[in-house]
Amino acid sequence: MPRLRPETVDARRTAILAAARRAFARYGYEGATVRVLEAETGLSRGAIFHHFRDKESLFLALAESDARATAAVVDGGGLIEAMRRLPERDAGWLGVSLEVSRRLRTEPAFRDEWQRRLDSIRQSAEHRLVSAQHGGTVRDDVAASTLVTFLRLVHDGLVVHLAAGTPDADIDAVLDLVERTVRKDPCADLQREQS
């Protein structure tokens, strides 16, 4: 294989990742065979696996990059903000996310490895919520950890619906409801005062 210039290497890695994402989303992890990956990338297996050790490395590179992107959104704006951005995600992003869920279910070794990443997103979200509870903008009659579990369930349900193409016309209204549920309710204080 001829030596490529560094910027060409990067461009090629990016192109391979984009093509692999389409393949994983459409055929699933097992279904995206090396032959499918060759067809989707337009490259030989030798060229593909020059950049990524194997199919597993390719999948992990995608899933890790997505997990980092989600973590950055959660750090900056919280889990609800991450949910508001989900409908913009393409089918490839959603497909990889669902493949991660499936592999968590069927592959214990993958689960042990991946659980650490999920824990770190959870901790970041929980930290934000605890601060907001202290700041008085998030309700404190429910534990921050419970609020995080609640938000993660809605988030993961939304990924399933968007990926399946479930026709939910009112996602914005639902996310408004979710946001109000987590927010400090001025009524609760009112009620406490009256009782």
Place this chain on the structure above:
Amino acid sequence: MPRLRPETVDARRTAILAAARRAFARYGYEGATVRVLEAETGLSRGAIFHHFRDKESLFLALAESDARATAAVVDGGGLIEAMRRLPERDAGWLGVSLEVSRRLRTEPAFRDEWQRRLDSIRQSAEHRLVSAQHGGTVRDDVAASTLVTFLRLVHDGLVVHLAAGTPDADIDAVLDLVERTVRKDPCADLQREQS
């Protein structure tokens, strides 16, 4: 193949379905090959496909029976009741449910067929909520259809978490929060009176 008595036919169908459920949950739809189904049922392919036309019929029989069971719970107790019962479900039930989601995503023909069943569960849930809004037990500042979408997202997220073995210690507390979110809030009236 010798003729079996009707009760033996029923028992055998039930046994095949239980074995197929384990196979689909563990290997996914594609991974549960005819060979895997033979090993799991302890029967020959001839015996299996004497009772079910093909693998697709076997999968649909399971998915339909699960959809009917969910519809019955929703009819009787609503979507939150259906969620409270999810943690009792075994891995086989959750696995089939996730395979339905995956096939909704990757197979348009399956989606068209299945969407009608999902629509009917949605209608039943929405009908219950509209009645409860009129009865004053469910909040009416949010459309019943939005409440149903909200509950379905939490439901489907919970299926993903339970199937993946995500360690959520506080599912009961989350479902209490979800129930309070849907319930008519006495505070809202209080606030309206004061303003």
